[in-house]
Amino acid sequence: MSEYQYYEFQAVDRPLTKADQETLRGLSTRARITATSFTNHYEWGDFKGDPKRLMESCFDLHLYFANWGTRRLMMRVPKRLIDRHRLGAFLGEVDWVTLWSNGEHTIIDICRDEVEPDHDAWDDGTGWLAALSPLRADILAGDLQLFYLLWLSAIADDLLMDDTPEPLAGIGPLTGALEAATTFFDIDRDLVEAAAASRYEHELVPEKLRAVVAGLAEEEKTDLLMRMMEGDVHIGTLLRRRARAQNLDGGQPRRTVGELRAKAREIRNARERAEAERRRAEERRRAQEAEKARRARLDVVRRQGDSVWTEIETEIERRNASGYDRATALLADLKQLAAEQDAIADFLRRLAAIRERHERKGQLIKRLQGL
Numbered sequence: 091m092s093e094y095q096y097y098e099f100q101a102v103d104r105p106l107t108k109a110d111q112e113t114l115r116g117l118s119t120r121a122r123i124t125a126t127s128f129t130n131h132y133e134w135g136d137f138k139g140d141p142k143r144l145m146e147s148c149f150d151l152h153l154y155f156a157n158w159g160t161r162r163l164m165m166r167v168p169k170r171l172i173d174r175h176r177l178g179a180f181l182g183e184v185d186w187v188t189l190w191s192n193g194e195h196t197i198i199d200i201c202r203d204e205v206e207p208d209h210d211a212w213d214d215g216t217g218w219l220a221a222l223s224p225l226r227a228d229i230l231a232g233d234l235q236l237f238y239l240l241w242l243s244a245i246a247d248d249l250l251m252d253d254t255p256e257p258l259a260g261i262g263p264l265t266g267a268l269e270a271a272t273t274f275f276d277i278d279r280d281l282v283e284a285a286a287a288s289r290y291e292h293e294l295v296p297e298k299l300r301a302v303v304a305g306l307a308e309e310e311k312t313d314l315l316m317r318m319m320e321g322d323v324h325i326g327t328l329l330r331r332r333a334r335a336q337n338l339d340g341g342q343p344r345r346t347v348g349e350l351r352a353k354a355r356e357i358r359n360a361r362e363r364a365e366a367e368r369r370r371a372e373e374r375r376r377a378q379e380a381e382k383a384r385r386a387r388l389d390v391v392r393r394q395g396d397s398v399w400t401e402i403e404t405e406i407e408r409r410n411a412s413g414y415d416r417a418t419a420l421l422a423d424l425k426q427l428a429a430e431q432d433a434i435a436d437f438l439r440r441l442a443a444i445r446e447r448h449e450r451k452g453q454l455i456k457r458l459q460g461l
Contacts, residue, residue, distance in 0.1 A: 092133050094157040096215030097141070099128040100223065102150040110148050114139075131214065142199070146192040151223055154201075155215030161274050162201040163219075165226045172196045172229075179257045180237035183244040198229075200240065205276040221270035228267070235261050239271055242285060245347055246278040252348030259344050260288025280361070284353035288345065391423045398424065399440065406448055418457040425461060 105125040106114070114121065114128050117139040121130035128149070130137065141152050145164050154162035169191055181187050188199045225236050238258045244250050261268070264286055272282050306314070318325045391398055398420055405417040421441065428437035441461060448454055 094214070095132045095137070096153075096155040097128070097130050097132075097137050098153045098215070098219045099141075099144060099149040100151040100219065101126045101148060102223075102226070106148060114144075114148075142197070145197050146195070151219060151226060153215070153219040153222065155213070155218060157213075159205045160201070160203050161205050161276075162199070163222055163225075163271075163274070164200070165198045165229065166195050167198065167226065167230055169194055169196045172198075176234075177237055180234065180241045183247075183249040184240050186243075187240055200275065202275050205274075218270070218274055222267055222274065224265070224267040225271065228265070234258060235265075235268055236271060238285065239268055239277055239282065240275075242281045242350075243275070243277055245281055245350060250347045252346060252351065254347040255344040256285070256346070256350065260285065262286030262288060278354070280354040280358040281350060283357050284350050287353060388423055388427055391420065392427055402444070406444075406451070406454060409451070411453070414451075414454045414457050417454070418461070421458070421461055 152164040
C-alpha cells in the first residue's frame with residue numbers, strides 16, 4: 091500500500107486575503123484553495139508548508155490524516171477565551187495534546203500517532219474536518235467535553251490513579267462531533283460509554299441566556315454592543331460562556347477514575363458476552379443451514395439409486411482433480427446413506443471394487459483414504 095496523507099485547513103473568523111491565497115499556491119500547485127480553505131492530498135510526496143505556521147498566520151482549523159495511523163486536529167481560538175490553567179486538569183497526563191500562544195490566539199494541537207488503521211475500509215480523510223469542526227465552537231462557548239474525552243485516553247493508558255476525580259461531572263449524551271472525535275482519535279469506546287452514563291449539562295436554554303443578559307450592567311451592555319458593531323464575532327460566545335459558568339456541572343457529584351474503570355469493565359464484559367452470544371447464534375444458524383443443505387443433497391443422491399454409481403465412474407474417468415473431487419463427494423454421501431440404512435457392508439464392498447479397478451490412479455486413491 092502506498093503512503094497517503096490528507097491535509098485540510100479552514101479559515102473561520104476571517105477569509106483569506108488574495109496575498110494569503112497566493113502564498114498558499116506557492117506551497118502547492120494542485121491544492122484546492124478558496125477564500126476559506128486549503129485542501130490537498132499526497133501519495134508519494136509531502137506537504138511543503140508548516141501546518142503550525144499556517145495556523146498561526148491564516149487558519150482556524152486544520153486536519154491531518156495519514157493511512158499509517160497518524161491523526162491530527164488543530165484549532166486556533168482567541169486567547170482570552172481559553173483558560174489554560176483549567177485545561178491542565180484535563181491534559182496534564184495527555185502527552186499528545188499541546189497548546190501554545192501566538193499573538194492574540196491560542197493553538198490547540200491534538201496529534202495522535204497510534205491510531206490503528208482499518209485496512210478493510212478505505213478512508214481518504216475527507217469529511218472528517220466537517221464532522222469535527224463544531225468542537226471549536228463548543229470550546230469557544232466554554233464547553234470542555236472534548237478535553238474530558240482526551241482525558242479518558244490517560245485512563246486507558248494507565249496514567250491516572252484510581253482515586254483521581256473526573257474533571258467534569260460526566261460527558262453524556264455525546265454530540266455528533268464528540269462521537270466523531272472518539273472514532274478519529276481511537277478513544278476507548280467502553281470508557282467513553284462509561285463516562286457518558288452521567289449526563290453533562292451542556293445545553294443552554296434561552297431562559298439561561300436571557301438571565302445572563304438581564305444581569306449585565308448598562309455600561310457593560312453598551313460596551314458589548316459597541317464591540318459587536320465593530321466586528322467582534324465572539325460576543326455571543328462570551329455570553330454563552332457566562333451562562334455555562336453559572337450552571338457548571340449542575341452540582342453533580344464527580345466520579346473517580348477507579349469508578350470509571352469499573353464501569354468500563356462492566357460495559358466491556360456485557361459487550362463481549364453479547365458478541366459471543368451473537369457468534370454462537372450465527373454458528374447455530376450456519377449449522378442448521380448446512381444440515382438442511384446436507385439432507386437435501388442426500389435426498390437427491392438417494393433418489394438417483396444405482397445410477398449414482400455410474401455417475402461416480404464417469405467422474406473418475408475424467409482423470410482430473412475436479413472429477414476425482416466430485417466422485418469422492420458422491421461416495422461420502424453414499425456412505426452416510428448406507429449408515430442410515432444399515433447397508434454399510436454393501437457400500438464398503440462396492441468401494442473396495444472401485445479402489446481395485448482404479449488402483450493406478452494415485453490422486454484418486456489418496457482422496458479415497460478418508461472413506
